[in-house]
Amino acid sequence: MMIQDTIRHSLAECNRELQTFLEDPRTVPTIEKITGILADSLRAGGKILACGNGGSLCDATHFAEELTGRFRGNRRSLPAMAVNDPAYMTCVGNDFAFDEIFARWVEAFGKEGDVLLAISTSGKSGNILKAIEAARTAGMKVVALTADTDNPMRQAADAALLAPAAPHSDRIQEIHIKVIHILIEGVERALGL
Numbered sequence: 001m002m003i004q005d006t007i008r009h010s011l012a013e014c015n016r017e018l019q020t021f022l023e024d025p026r027t028v029p030t031i032e033k034i035t036g037i038l039a040d041s042l043r044a045g046g047k048i049l050a051c052g053n054g055g056s057l058c059d060a061t062h063f064a065e066e067l068t069g070r071f072r073g074n075r076r077s078l079p080a081m082a083v084n085d086p087a088y089m090t091c092v093g094n095d096f097a098f099d100e101i102f103a104r105w106v107e108a109f110g111k112e113g114d115v116l117l118a119i120s121t122s123g124k125s126g127n128i129l130k131a132i133e134a135a136r137t138a139g140m141k142v143v144a145l146t147a148d149t150d151n152p153m154r155q156a157a158d159a160a161l162l163a164p165a166a167p168h169s170d171r172i173q174e175i176h177i178k179v180i181h182i183l184i185e186g187v188e189r190a191l192g193l
Contacts, residue, residue, distance in 0.1 A: 017175060024164070049116050050081070051117075053127065066184050110140050116131060117145070121176075147166070161179055
């Protein structure tokens with residue numbers, strides 16, 4: 001296969017996944033619900049904590065930096081953070097367990113009125129599920145970005161955005177990053193920024 005064929009195939013596959021996502025009648029209402037949960041928390045003085053593994057951690061970090069920084073225009077900074085400190089993560093992983101890295105972070109920084117944005121393409125990541133448990137203990141809301149599979153994360157969230165199930169996580173992550181940008185824009189509009 002020539003590189004041009006690979007490029008065309010990849011773009012066509014991405015487009016099919018996006019079309020499937022757009023045609024799912026759950027998509028728009030779920031994004032609207034998640035936007036409302038995030039905006040309500042920020043309006044009431046809460047903050048958003050975001051977590052994920054690998055590429056999903058990069059997405060969680062991107063979400064937080066766009067809210068604390070600037071998305072499309074200047075506005076006040078919004079309180080959001082993602083744990084991505086390797087010293088912290090290896091400390092907790094070594095002293096406790098890898099499954100505890102996000103839960104202990106939520107325990108330390110989360111409080112009632114905050115929201116946890118949990119991202120996992122499989123919806124089965126043990127450390128994300130433990131973070132959701134810690135968020136519940138703290139009285140936080142939980143929103144999730146995952147895949148349309150039978151996974152425990154989608155049931156544990158107050159609202160779960162379901163990307164079409166795909167054989168490879170990159171296609172799921174491509175939907176997630178689109179949704180992240182929509183959520184940021186929606187939160188800004190909901191807050192009148």
